[in-house]
Amino acid sequence: MSLLRDVGVMLGRAPEKPKQKSDMAEILHARKRGKGGVNIARLIEEMAQAKSVHTWRNRRWAVLIGVNLLFTLSFFLDIQILEGSLTASRFLGFHMADIYSSLLVMLAEKHVAVNLVIGTVTVFLLWGLIGGRAFCSWVCPYHLVAEFAEMLHVWLAEKGIVQDHAIHRGVRVVFFVLFALLAFVTGHALFLTVNPIGVLSRALVYGPSLALLWVLLLLVFEVVYSRRAWCRYVCPIGLTYGVLGAAAPVRIRYHLEACAHEGECRKVCEVPHVLDLTIKNRADAAHMDVGPDCTRCGMCVDICPTHSLTFNVKGLDRIL
Numbered sequence: 073m074s075l076l077r078d079v080g081v082m083l084g085r086a087p088e089k090p091k092q093k094s095d096m097a098e099i100l101h102a103r104k105r106g107k108g109g110v111n112i113a114r115l116i117e118e119m120a121q122a123k124s125v126h127t128w129r130n131r132r133w134a135v136l137i138g139v140n141l142l143f144t145l146s147f148f149l150d151i152q153i154l155e156g157s158l159t160a161s162r163f164l165g166f167h168m169a170d171i172y173s174s175l176l177v178m179l180a181e182k183h184v185a186v187n188l189v190i191g192t193v194t195v196f197l198l199w200g201l202i203g204g205r206a207f208c209s210w211v212c213p214y215h216l217v218a219e220f221a222e223m224l225h226v227w228l229a230e231k232g233i234v235q236d237h238a239i240h241r242g243v244r245v246v247f248f249v250l251f252a253l254l255a256f257v258t259g260h261a262l263f264l265t266v267n268p269i270g271v272l273s274r275a276l277v278y279g280p281s282l283a284l285l286w287v288l289l290l291l292v293f294e295v296v297y298s299r300r301a302w303c304r305y306v307c308p309i310g311l312t313y314g315v316l317g318a319a320a321p322v323r324i325r326y327h328l329e330a331c332a333h334e335g336e337c338r339k340v341c342e343v344p345h346v347l348d349l350t351i352k353n354r355a356d357a358a359h360m361d362v363g364p365d366c367t368r369c370g371m372c373v374d375i376c377p378t379h380s381l382t383f384n385v386k387g388l389d390r391i392l
């Protein structure tokens with residue numbers, strides 16, 4: 073899949089069926105259509121009996137909680153390792169600033185602040201290398217609370233009490249432009265007030281505030297109406313990191329030959345459109361990288377019973 077097509081899908085386009093496939097992909101698809109393919113019924117039965125594996129989720133939660141605790145400890149113990157909050161911080165003296173939030177501040181003030189520019193360059197290099205939306209699943213505190221809300225949503229949906237209402241993913245681009253326009257026209261970066269990442273990050277450092285009620289409201293909306301709505305359809309910060317990490321070397325790799333196409337990965341993924349390549353007959357190459365909207369959360373790696381999805385660093389073979 074080309075980079076441009078991947079970015080188009082991230083901005084809201086529906087993933088397309090490939091018009092052409094590599095020779096190896098054609099051979100593998102044909103082999104799966106024939107006799108002797110994977111016995112999916114048996115596989116699902118085995119999966120039901122197997123203990124769930126949460127290796128990547130546990131690693132991720134440990135890092136996410138550790139990073140956010142470091143903000144709190146740096147403030148309370150005055151150890152100056154990681155100062156500030158996720159919107160703007162200093163790590164061991166290096167300025168870090170969230171790119172989209174900095175853009176809004178500069179648009180609102182109509183002034184280019186040197187500290188913010190330095191901070192965004194550091195963030196640009198760091199997350200461009202690690203993999204854009206890895207920020208979401210490995211650092212963002214809203215991601216963690218939204219994961220718990222998602223578990224509740226899935227449980228209630230299984231009981232038929234709630235239903236997921238999907239919204240067009242393109243609205244995220246509309247919100248991105250709208251918040252920027254509002255900042256420029258009103259001189260006030262409204263998004264920073266409603267941004268749940270900033271609210272939670274500040275609450276962890278400076279103590280709880282009434283703004284937490286807004287985060288609670290968002291979570292209730294996600295539980296009862298639309299699964300992971302903020303991250304999927306609104307958050308311009310997630311979108312910025314997605315674009316930033318479009319060519320990042322760290323990514324999730326799909327291996328067609330091993331895939332049983334039972335679709336467990338798409339059920340756990342926050343952005344399941346990136347896993348459309350796992351649908352039967354869809355992959356156009358034997359090994360493919362999933363799109364830039366992927367948060368590198370590792371849930372699909374944990375759940376895939378045939379190890380068809382792996383963490384990969386571009387240029388290196390399977391390393392993890």
Ligand code: SF4
Nearest residue numbers: 208212215303307310
């Ligand atoms: S999309 Fe936004 S709120 Fe969601 S995890 Fe990413 S940065 Fe956090």
Ligand code: SF4
Nearest residue numbers: 341366367369370372
């Ligand atoms: S593709 Fe896998 S690693 Fe990426 S967001 Fe979905 S579940 Fe997480």
